[in-house]
Amino acid sequence: MESHVEPLDTPESAFKSIERPTIQEIEGAIKRVRPIPQIALKIIRMIRDANVSLKDISEELRTDQVLSAKVIRLCNSAFLGLGQKIDAIDRALVFLGEKQFLQLIISSSVEDFFPGTEKGYSLCKGGIYKHALGTALVSEVLADFAGTVPSDIAYTAGLLHDIGKVVLDQNMAAAYPLFYRRIQEDGISLTVVEREEFGIDHAEAGGRLGEAWALPDNLIDVIRHHHDPEEATVDPQLSYVVYLADLIMSLFLAGQELERLNTNELAARLKAAGIKPEQFPRVIDSIPNRIFHDSLLLS
Numbered sequence: 001m002e003s004h005v006e007p008l009d010t011p012e013s014a015f016k017s018i019e020r021p022t023i024q025e026i027e028g029a030i031k032r033v034r035p036i037p038q039i040a041l042k043i044i045r046m047i048r049d050a051n052v053s054l055k056d057i058s059e060e061l062r063t064d065q066v067l068s069a070k071v072i073r074l075c076n077s078a079f080l081g082l083g084q085k086i087d088a089i090d091r092a093l094v095f096l097g098e099k100q101f102l103q104l105i106i107s108s109s110v111e112d113f114f115p116g117t118e119k120g121y122s123l124c125k126g127g128i129y130k131h132a133l134g135t136a137l138v139s140e141v142l143a144d145f146a147g148t149v150p151s152d153i154a155y156t157a158g159l160l161h162d163i164g165k166v167v168l169d170q171n172m173a174a175a176y177p178l179f180y181r182r183i184q185e186d187g188i189s190l191t192v193v194e195r196e197e198f199g200i201d202h203a204e205a206g207g208r209l210g211e212a213w214a215l216p217d218n219l220i221d222v223i224r225h226h227h228d229p230e231e232a233t234v235d236p237q238l239s240y241v242v243y244l245a246d247l248i249m250s251l252f253l254a255g256q257e258l259e260r261l262n263t264n265e266l267a268a269r270l271k272a273a274g275i276k277p278e279q280f281p282r283v284i285d286s287i288p289n290r291i292f293h294d295s296l297l298l299s
Helices: 023-032 038-049 054-062 065-075 089-096 098-109 127-146 151-160 164-185 190-198 202-212 217-225 236-252 266-273 277-286
Strands: none
Touching (some): 038 054, 038 098, 054 089, 054 098, 127 236, 127 277, 151 217, 151 236, 164 190, 164 202, 217 236, 236 266
């Protein structure tokens, strides 16, 4: 696994140069974020109603050569572990089925949206995207196990839960040594340090970005509250599922990004998601091992 860890002996004087962004600057950063392709937004907005026309989606996808290539690449990666060569969009649809095909389009659409550098939130190249994909897959597994939320919606919510990091990533690059020390050494929550240094955390920034994109309310709610699912109001169980998926990825595949999640309320949050605490080991065992090998995730 590729990793990028800054030295811990950065002098205190280096931290004094960190400038706290203004609300206007944050809002400007949200406006500058390149939106994900309309085909992905179309699927995200319609997936709950099951009104997606696969014929229209496939035809629209064929007109986007870059996105088509990304979908086919993901089909043939360890991300899916299909074990069979897919070389065309039509074959991907037939082989994967409707649900997985649509998920793959959304996943491919957000790849360039997340920063691919080792500066900022990522601890390895493409760390945020890899974490997002893994969280999406684990969210789907948890949703299937608990039976409390639709698994396709859980997948999408898991994929988008950290989009606020895209807004703040340029600020994080300069502040990284301070954040690393306070989170990894002092055990302070990422969102707490973000609010102290930036005046806003990535969850709130993501919620505002979701509103700018006119995402469904349940997804915006998850993005805002994936660290504190008790505060979710639109679909609390979905927020609990994504919180747990995020936690599992952080515990079992550390080293992708700069974050540690609070486990103090784990038992209560498991129950809220529809999973008994004694079932948790069985849930972990049901998650495909390939998800926990980030070096293979996108190979």
